Amino acid sequence: MSSSPYTVLTTLYGHINSINVVKSSPDGKHLASGGEDGTIVIYSTKTWRAVKRYGNLSPVSALVWHPTIPSTIIFGCKNGDVETVHFRDPEGDDADYRRVWVDWMKHPVTCIAMDVNGASVAISHGAEVTIFDQPTISMWSGMKALPPPPSVADSEDTTPTARSIHFLQDSSLLVSYLEHGIVCWDLKSGSTRWNIVPRVRYIGRSCVSPDGKFVAVSNMYDGVDFYSISTPAFSHTIQYRVNPHMNSPIPVEFFPDGRVLLIGGTHGSARMVDTQTYETIQLLPHSGDLIQAVNVHRASGGGWVISVGVSELGTETAIKVWSSNTGGPSEKDTQSTTNATDERIVDIPEQPRRGLFINILSIIFLVASVLLLNNPDWWPHLVQPAIPPPPPRRNHRNMGTTRSFNEAEVIAKVRSTLWADIPITLTETDIVIETSTLWADIPITLTETDIVIETSTLWADIPITLTETDIVTETSTPPVLEADASARRDT
Structure with missing residues (x-):
C-alpha cells in the first residue's frame, strides 16, 4: 500500500436511492453498482463514466462478476430474482444477452458468491443457501440446498439468514449468518465441518483474508471481529463506534495484499485499518451516515483504488472513488455520466447533485411548456387572483x-x-x-x-x-x- 494519503479521484452519480453493492470486474476495467432504486450501473474505470445502465428491477441486493467469462455479472434482487448479464460490447450500444434463472426464489437474495474457477455459484435467499454447478451464461445445473445451520445460544427460535458466503480453497463453503454464527460446510457431503459461536450475537458482513487464514466479521455492536479459520476460534477485535440505531450490515473487504482492511460505517466515514497493528490508517469521509458498499481493486498504473457507495441520500446518492495515485482523470472531468443505451434503461437525472430545488424548478418549467403548447390562453390566469365561480x-x-x-x-x-x-x-x-x-x-x-x-x-x-x-x-x-x-x- 502506498504511504500517501488517499484522496478523492472522482465522484460517480447514477443512482437515486441507497447503493447496496459495488464490485470491480476481475480485470479491473469496469465497476458495477447495484442500488435500492432497482438499477445497475456499469462504469469504465478508464474514463470513470457510465457505459451501461439496467433498470426497472427490484432493489438489487447482491452482485458478482463471473471470474472466467469476461464482461458477465450475476446479480440478485430483493424479490428473489437472480439474473446473468453478458455484455457483448461492454462500452457499446449493441444488445446484451441476459436471462432470468432462478426467479422461483421468492425470498430476498442476501448474498451471492462464486469460486475462483467459476465452477460453482452459491446464493442465499431467505433461510436457504443454494449451490449451482457450472454456471454459464445459458445453463445452470446441479442445484443443491444446504441444511439449516447449527443453533447457537438464543437463536433456536430465529430463522437463519446468511450475510456473506465465501468459497475456500479446500472445497468448503464458509457462511456467516446473522444470528447463527459462522459455519464451514463440506461441499461434497453437505455436512458441517465446523462452526464458530461469534463474540457478538449479530453479524453484519464478512470477508476472508487473501491468504485464507482469517475471516473478518463486522458485528452490529462495537466493530469488527477476526476469527482464525485453521483453529477455528476467535482471534481479536477492532473496536470503533457503531450507531446502534442503524441496525444495518456494514461491509468489510481486505485489500488484495491483505495488509489493510476496508470497513464501511454508520457515522459517515469508511475506515482503513492496518491488519498487523489494528490501528486506523485513514478515515474516508462521505455525505450522510450509512455506508453499505465498499470495493478495492488494483489501479492500472499501480496502487489501489477504493470505491465507496453511500445510502439513504436520495438524489444525492453517489460513489466516491479514492486513490493514492495522482495520475488519471480529474474529478472535474469525470463527474458526469454518459447516455448508456439499453432497453431497460431508467431515466436517472444526469446530475442529481444539483439538488432537489433545481429538479423541482425543471419539472415546473417542463409542465408549463406543455401547457403553453396545448393551450396558449392559460397564461393570463396565473397573474389573476382566484375568482370564485359564478x-x-x-x-x-x-x-x-x-x-x-x-x-x-x-x-x-x-x-x-x-x-x-x-x-x-x-x-x-x-x-x-x-x-x-x-x-x-x-x-x-x-x-x-x-x-x-x-x-x-x-x-x-x-x-x-x-x-x-x-x-x-x-x-x-x-x-x-x-x-x-x-x-x-x-x-
Missing part, C-alpha cells in the same frame, strides 16, 4: 313545472365537506346523496330551477337560493330519490 344559472322558463334533467343540465363535482353545512332549498323531492361521482350519474327531478354547476371549490363558496326548504345532508346509504312531497323528512 352563482348557478337561473332558468325561469320552467317556473312551476317539474321536469327531469339529463347529464348536460345537472353537472357537479361533489366535495368531501358535509352537505349539511350548505343551506340549499328544493321542492317536491328530498335528495340524500353521498357520492364522489358526477351528478350526471344520478337521475334527479327538480322544480323551478335548473342547476348547472361545475367547480372544484367548496360548495360553501357558491351562493345558492331556491324555494321552500329541504335539508340536504350526508349519509352512508346509496342515493335515494323520493318524488312524493309527503315523504319529506328532516335529517
Whole structure:
C-alpha cells in the first residue's frame, strides 16, 4: 500500500436511492453498482463514466462478476430474482444477452458468491443457501440446498439468514449468518465441518483474508471481529463506534495484499485499518451516515483504488472513488455520466447533485411548456387572483313545472365537506346523496330551477337560493330519490 494519503479521484452519480453493492470486474476495467432504486450501473474505470445502465428491477441486493467469462455479472434482487448479464460490447450500444434463472426464489437474495474457477455459484435467499454447478451464461445445473445451520445460544427460535458466503480453497463453503454464527460446510457431503459461536450475537458482513487464514466479521455492536479459520476460534477485535440505531450490515473487504482492511460505517466515514497493528490508517469521509458498499481493486498504473457507495441520500446518492495515485482523470472531468443505451434503461437525472430545488424548478418549467403548447390562453390566469365561480344559472322558463334533467343540465363535482353545512332549498323531492361521482350519474327531478354547476371549490363558496326548504345532508346509504312531497323528512 502506498504511504500517501488517499484522496478523492472522482465522484460517480447514477443512482437515486441507497447503493447496496459495488464490485470491480476481475480485470479491473469496469465497476458495477447495484442500488435500492432497482438499477445497475456499469462504469469504465478508464474514463470513470457510465457505459451501461439496467433498470426497472427490484432493489438489487447482491452482485458478482463471473471470474472466467469476461464482461458477465450475476446479480440478485430483493424479490428473489437472480439474473446473468453478458455484455457483448461492454462500452457499446449493441444488445446484451441476459436471462432470468432462478426467479422461483421468492425470498430476498442476501448474498451471492462464486469460486475462483467459476465452477460453482452459491446464493442465499431467505433461510436457504443454494449451490449451482457450472454456471454459464445459458445453463445452470446441479442445484443443491444446504441444511439449516447449527443453533447457537438464543437463536433456536430465529430463522437463519446468511450475510456473506465465501468459497475456500479446500472445497468448503464458509457462511456467516446473522444470528447463527459462522459455519464451514463440506461441499461434497453437505455436512458441517465446523462452526464458530461469534463474540457478538449479530453479524453484519464478512470477508476472508487473501491468504485464507482469517475471516473478518463486522458485528452490529462495537466493530469488527477476526476469527482464525485453521483453529477455528476467535482471534481479536477492532473496536470503533457503531450507531446502534442503524441496525444495518456494514461491509468489510481486505485489500488484495491483505495488509489493510476496508470497513464501511454508520457515522459517515469508511475506515482503513492496518491488519498487523489494528490501528486506523485513514478515515474516508462521505455525505450522510450509512455506508453499505465498499470495493478495492488494483489501479492500472499501480496502487489501489477504493470505491465507496453511500445510502439513504436520495438524489444525492453517489460513489466516491479514492486513490493514492495522482495520475488519471480529474474529478472535474469525470463527474458526469454518459447516455448508456439499453432497453431497460431508467431515466436517472444526469446530475442529481444539483439538488432537489433545481429538479423541482425543471419539472415546473417542463409542465408549463406543455401547457403553453396545448393551450396558449392559460397564461393570463396565473397573474389573476382566484375568482370564485359564478352563482348557478337561473332558468325561469320552467317556473312551476317539474321536469327531469339529463347529464348536460345537472353537472357537479361533489366535495368531501358535509352537505349539511350548505343551506340549499328544493321542492317536491328530498335528495340524500353521498357520492364522489358526477351528478350526471344520478337521475334527479327538480322544480323551478335548473342547476348547472361545475367547480372544484367548496360548495360553501357558491351562493345558492331556491324555494321552500329541504335539508340536504350526508349519509352512508346509496342515493335515494323520493318524488312524493309527503315523504319529506328532516335529517
